């Protein structure tokens with residue numbers, strides 16, 4: 228057990244060092260949330276996006292390669308197994324969507 232860490236606090240230690248670390252952890256999380264938005268966002272839009280993109284022009288593996296997101300993560304999103312998506316995954320998919328020439332739904 229290392230004192231002065233949030234994880235030690237989470238395991239029940241209430242020494243002054245761990246309390247300090249916990250307070251800093253909460254403050255940072257609060258700042259990050261205010262700045263970046265919630266760390267987990269709804270998967271609904273991304274699920275729709277992945278289903279649209281992968282029929283049939285692009286495979287999920289290609290999207291994983293382009294975005295650096297793990298293939299299993301994309302599979303979970305597309306299959307609806309993930310209700311929430313991490314911020315870095317959302318950011319990567321948002322950035323990727325911007326590189327696409329057109330939205331497929333426009334072409335229908």
Ligand SMILES: [Zn+2]
Nearest residue numbers: 230240242245
């Ligand atoms: Zn401690």
